[in-house]
Amino acid sequence: MFRLPMFRINSDPSIWPVENVAKYSSYQYPGKLCVKANLSIRPSVPSSKEMTSILMSCQSFDDQVSTFYHLTRLTELDILARFVLSDSIEEILGFIFRGTKVSIFGSVLNGLGSVSSDVDLVVKLPLNYDNLQYLRDTKSNYLTSDLYRTKIISLDPDCLKNRFLSFLQMMLKKLDPLGFKYSRIYTGRVPIIHLDQIRVLEVGLDISSLTKSTSMNNGESKHCGTKMAEILHFLTLCIPEIPKSVALIKYLARELRITRNGPSPGFTNFKLISLFINFLQVSNYAPSFIRLQSLIENSITLDSTSAFSAYTHFPDLNPFPSIEDVLSNFLVYVCSIKPCDIIIDLRNGCLTPRLESTSTEYTDHVIPHRRHYVLCPDPTYPQCNIWSGINEDHWSSFVQICRALQDTLKIQCNKNENSKWGLLALTDFDDCTKSKFVNVPDYYHLVDPIQS
Known part of the structure; x- marks a missing residue:
């Protein structure tokens, strides 16, 4: 029977399986990501009243800004939790489209994010769709019954490229019905799936997909957001x-x-x-x-x-x-x-x-x-x-x-x-x-x- 990997994102981050340690550590973020079994994601930032009291007690404007920055900046465990989210989505998509990659970009990586910053993900689909995992089993489970059998097999590569975000949105709703219930797809130069808030992280989520229109001249696909994040990250280190x-x-x-x-x-x-x-x-x-x-x-x-x-x-x-x-x-x-x-x-x-x-x-x-x-x-x-x-x-x-x-x-x-x-x-x-x-x-x- 065709079975998808476990979706690791649930209401208790302390039990999220942390895998692909080498992948996480390959990101040159300030300090090394501390990979632990228990993510211990901290509670939210101080309330508005608490923040006012803290800032009023500071001694200078510079002290206020420094205090605010350190209270709201992403910790290494906050960053690790976002990598686990990205990796879990990649793992599941990889069972359907072999070679699929999901990458984080934006403020999580560029060093300019805060604990309230949205998570930006880009899905890089493989160039060859011939290795699509067809679902042949007759005893389909609650995930595969209507999600894949009727939606994927009928899609040829050109059609899939244009409808991928709709499929991904439907898949995420099946994996986490409550968490992705209010997700929406927005058009634009780069269409995205947007979720106002991932409840467990209390931040928004934006997912885009990489198409041939975002390929570089040498034929290698490269999302401009990931390149910009790399440059800005280097700037913050400098x-x-x-x-x-x-x-x-x-x-x-x-x-x-x-x-x-x-x-x-x-x-x-x-x-x-x-x-x-x-x-x-x-x-x-x-x-x-x-x-x-x-x-x-x-x-x-x-x-x-x-x-x-x-x-x-x-x-x-x-x-x-x-x-x-x-x-x-x-x-x-x-x-x-x-x-x-x-x-x-x-x-x-x-x-x-x-x-x-x-x-x-x-x-x-x-x-x-x-x-x-x-x-x-x-x-x-x-x-x-x-x-x-x-x-x-x-x-x-x-x-x-x-x-x-x-x-x-x-x-x-x-x-x-x-x-x-x-x-x-x-x-x-x-x-x-x-x-x-x-x-x-x-x-x-x-x-x-x-x-x-």
């Missing part, structure tokens, strides 16, 4: 102050309702991170992606213990400033640039005038400049604009927020025993004011869910 700064930017964006949970063609953490990284590059606090990729290709390895010496690779960089100065200068940067006139160039680490870009590398890539108010080519996939979906009105609202933050930062950054200060004061706007900044509901019609 400049260990960056994760704390990014945690601040993401916190302000969520509290001020610039970003929201789930897929969005509007403002996202990834867009804001790309803008912040470019600010660091323009200010000579961070290297261009060309220089980072050169080190990666030359097999330069870094870990958390050697990160302090990273400036030996980039001796021309300016010393990283205080967190208050970083935020202040970033706000000035946002308010001063005119996106319609420039290209946010992560690859070269600069702001390139659009008129001059006609004679540069961007002429080889199909990104119609006039169609995008904010243009930031993905350095790993230049045909893609990271900031797609943001128009002039959205940007103007974003600048309005930054100007309000500038005013607050000037007068509320120092410790105050009697009222909210520092990080808490920066988000202490009333709901009516927040709603005027970015009209989030306007974005919803841009996301087209497929009813499965």
